[in-house]
Amino acid sequence: MRDKSKLSERQRNILRFMESYIENFGFPPTIREIGEATNIRSTSVVNYNLNKLVQAGHLARLNRKSRGIRLTSQQPQPVRKARQQMRVPLVGQIVASAPLPIPEDMGHYPDPENAIEVSPALIGNTDPAEIFALRVKGDSMIDAMIQDGDIVLFRKQETASDGDMVAVWLEERGETTLKYFYREGERIRLQPAHPTLEPIYVSAAGCRVQGRVMSVIRTL
Amino acid sequence: MRDKSKLSERQRNILRFMESYIENFGFPPTIREIGEATNIRSTSVVNYNLNKLVQAGHLARLNRKSRGIRLTSQQPQPVRKARQQMRVPLVGQIVASAPLPIPEDMGHYPDPENAIEVSPALIGNTDPAEIFALRVKGDSMIDAMIQDGDIVLFRKQETASDGDMVAVWLEERGETTLKYFYREGERIRLQPAHPTLEPIYVSAAGCRVQGRVMSVIRTL
DNA sequence: ATTGTAAACGAACAAAAATTCTATGTCAAA
C-alpha cells in the first residue's frame, strides 16, 4: 500500500517536494507550486498525480481547500486521534445556590490555564465544543454521589431524555441539583443517584435543564 | 518580545486556535476560519490582529499566499509530551466479598482490550507501571461515594499514610472496603467518605492494605 | 491498422482567500 517503488518518477518527485516545502514553510504547497517545482506545466496533471498519491496512501486531501494536501506519513491521524486528549474548559464551580455558570461560547481552543485534559472516552462521541467542566464546591451534590472537589463534565443542553443525569436549576427552591431525569406525564421525577434517597417531583416549567452529566472525575 | 500577557484576548484566542488547527489539519487556517473560530465577523479585523501578532513576534506571514501564516514558536514537543495519554490495565472488578484481584505483574504492555486511557493528571507523577484499574460491581462501595460501574484507579501498595484512601481487605469480616486511612496508636481508623457515616476501627494485623485510590472515574 | 487506456497539456471557470477601503465606536490625552 505504501510501496514507493510503484510510484512514477513524477509522483516520487512530488512527494519529495512536498516534504521539503512543508519543512521550509510550515504549510503545504499549491498545485501550481508543485507543478513548477517538478516541471509539470499543467495543473491538471499535478492534480492527476496527487490523486494517484492519495490512492497509494501517501497523501490525504481536503477537497476545495487551498493547500489542502497533507502527507499521511507525518500525521498518522487515526492513531494520533485515538490516543489524543481533549482539552475541556474548566469554567467554574457548581454550588447548590446558583445556576451553573455556563459559558455562552466555549470555543475549541480552551485557555490552557483553565482547562483539563480528559480522555475522549469520557465524552463518547459528543462534539468536544459542547463539553465543559465544573468543579464541585461543598457537599451539596452528595445525593448524586458526587463530593467536594470532584470535577463534572457536562454537555451543554436544555433538554433531557429519561435516565440522563442532568444539572437542573429549580426555580422555586432556588437551587441547582444533579439528578436522574424522568418525564412522568405532566411532571418530572428527579431521582437521586443514592439508592436510599427519595425522588423529588417538579413541574416541567419549574425546572431548567442546564446540562447533561457526561462523567465525573475524582482525584485523591 | 514574546510576552503573551501584552496580547489582547482576541490575539490570545487566535494564537490558541492556530495551534490547535495546525495540530489537527497539518496546515494553517485561513483568515476567515480564524474569524469564525474566534467570533470575529470581519476578515479585516482578523488581518489587523494577525499583523499585531507578527509585530509581537508570535507569527510570521507570507503576503498574498493563502494560509501563509506560521507560528514562530515551534516547540510542539513539550506540548505533545504533556498531552500524551496513559494506558492503564483494567484488571477486574471490585466486590465487597473478595480481596482485590491485583495482578502480580502488570507490566507496561496493557492489553488494548482491557485497558483504559487516562490523563496523566489522574495519577500524578506515579510510575504508570504501578497503576491498575478496577470496575466497581454493585453498591457495596457506596460509603466511599463510589457507585456501581465506577472505575477506580489504584496504586499498588501495602502500606498507607494518614489520609490516603485505600482498599483494605478486612480479615475478620471477609470483605474489601474503600476508606480513608488513619493510624491511631495500635489500631487503625477507617473513615468512610460519606460525612454522616461512622468510622470503623481495626487492628493493624486485621487489615491488609491492597492499594491506594488515586482517582475515580464515572461515565454516564 | 484499430482500439483502449494511462498520462499529459492548456485554457476556462469557479471557488476560496487575501487585501483594501470606508465608516463607526471607544477612550485617554490635549
Next chain:
DNA sequence: TTTGACATAGAATTTTTGTTCGTTTACAAT
C-alpha cells in the same frame, strides 16, 4: 470638547488557487 490612536465592522475588490473539460500523445493489446 476636540482630537487622534486604536480597535472594530462590513463590503468591495483583487489575487490566488482548485477543478473541469476538451484535446493530444504514447503505447500496448486486439
